[in-house]
Amino acid sequence: xxxxxxxPRFYETDSLGHVNNxxxxxxxxxxxxxxxRWFTPDLDVKKWRLIIAKISCEYKHxxxxxxxxxxxxxxxxxxxxxxxxxxxxxxxxxxxxxGETVMVHFDHQKKQSLPVPEDIKRIMSDYLLEGEWPxxxxxxx
Numbered sequence: 001x002x003x004x005x006x007x008p009r010f011y012e013t014d015s016l017g018h019v020n021n022x023x024x025x026x027x028x029x030x031x032x033x034x035x036x037r038w039f040t041p042d043l044d045v046k047k048w049r050l051i052i053a054k055i056s057c058e059y060k061h062x063x064x065x066x067x068x069x070x071x072x073x074x075x076x077x078x079x080x081x082x083x084x085x086x087x088x089x090x091x092x093x094x095x096x097x098x099g100e101t102v103m104v105h106f107d108h109q110k111k112q113s114l115p116v117p118e119d120i121k122r123i124m125s126d127y128l129l130e131g132e133w134p135x136x137x138x139x140x141x
Contacts, residue, residue: 001127002073004031008065019063024097025055028087031071032101035085035127038120039105049114051106053082057099063091072134075127081105081113083124088134098134 006027014020039049063069069091076084081104088098105114116124 002031002034004033004071004073006030006069006071008063008067008069010065013065017064019065019069019096021057021059024057024059024089024099027069027071027089028055028057028073028099028101031073031087032085035073035075038123048108049105051104052101053104054102055099056101057097059097061091061094061096063089063096067091069096073127074129074133075124076100076129078116078121078124078128081115083116086129086133095134 004027008019008023012019012023033043036043036050040047069089071087071089073085073087076086083103085101085103086098087101089096105116106112107114
């Protein structure tokens with residue numbers, strides 16, 4: 001499982017003092033960075049091999065400025081050309097948001113999906129979830 005820690009920035013808050021709901025998908029995207037390097041190690045967009053087919057986000061609790069958040073990232077399932085990434089965001093050991101992203105290994109020139117290479121599937125399997133998740137932050141370490 002990957003883990004990324006963020007300090008919410010003031011401009012990410014809304015008029016109610018909460019971290020704005022549009023921020024969580026951006027945090028999730030940033031936290032998927034290590035996973036993207038499996039497909040494009042130098043992150044050169046001219047060699048990019050991934051697209052997002054679906055993204056979802058559930059808001060579980062208020063999240064506030066001034067307290068760090070941790071995003072945990074894991075692989076939920078691996079298919080032939082696609083895989084599901086599951087993520088959870090915690091603040092003060094409380095689950096504040098979670099989501100899933102369906103990603104597809106993709107050839108942008110040919111505009112078609114490609115099988116996920118076996119060597120990358122082996123790496124992914126090390127991050128494959130077992131059991132129910134997300135749980136409390138202390139349960140996912």
